[in-house]
Amino acid sequence: MRLALVGLPGSGKSTVGRQLARRLNLPFTDSDQAIEQRIGCSIRDYFESHGESAFREIEETVIRELAGAGPGVLASGGGAVLRPANRERLRESAHVIYLRSTPEEVFRRLRHDGKRPLLQVEDPLARLRSLYEERDPLYRETAHFTIETGRPSVSTLVNMILMQLELAGVIPARP
Numbered sequence: 001m002r003l004a005l006v007g008l009p010g011s012g013k014s015t016v017g018r019q020l021a022r023r024l025n026l027p028f029t030d031s032d033q034a035i036e037q038r039i040g041c042s043i044r045d046y047f048e049s050h051g052e053s054a055f056r057e058i059e060e061t062v063i064r065e066l067a068g069a070g071p072g073v074l075a076s077g078g079g080a081v082l083r084p085a086n087r088e089r090l091r092e093s094a095h096v097i098y099l100r101s102t103p104e105e106v107f108r109r110l111r112h113d114g115k116r117p118l119l120q121v122e123d124p125l126a127r128l129r130s131l132y133e134e135r136d137p138l139y140r141e142t143a144h145f146t147i148e149t150g151r152p153s154v155s156t157l158v159n160m161i162l163m164q165l166e167l168a169g170v171i172p173a174r175p
Contacts, residue, residue: 003097004097006096008078013078014032023162026073034066035055035077063089076090096142097146103125103128144168162174
């Protein structure tokens with residue numbers, strides 16, 4: 001079984017994905033970490049020196065490889081859905097879960113984060129709102145399931161996802 005998480009930067013894809021994988025006894029992969037291993041530097045540094053377009057090319061290659069890698073949980077980068085090939089590949093190869101967070105929730109979580117290149121701007125909340133407006137329809141198009149993140153704990157979110165997967169018959173019901 002292959003699961004993939006999509007959502008805005010800071011929506012909890014890596015944190016929730018790691019716990020979800022642990023609960024399902026599946027390997028966990030973070031596409032951003034896989035990309036950083038491949039390029040040999042941080043995504044932020046790569047963005048600054050090569051630009052977003054070059055980064056999206058590498059991201060598409062990595063998503064293609066990871067999506068076809070067999071059972072596991074994949075946390076995709078927040079912008080992976082910008083490319084139609086990524087949306088198609090994720091949707092065809094995995095059960096995709098959209099961790100839907102409002103820009104305000106993400107801002108509250110990320111306001112002190114200096115690593116995310118798209119948020120290193122004058123008004124990060126305005127930037128998150130524009131990312132949400134652009135990407136929410138793409139996340140919805142890609143996802144089989146949508147989980148509203150709100151304020152629940154990580155373990156509550158994982159339980160919500162497991163319940164959705166059980167109800168859909170993707171995983172067997174737990175006793």
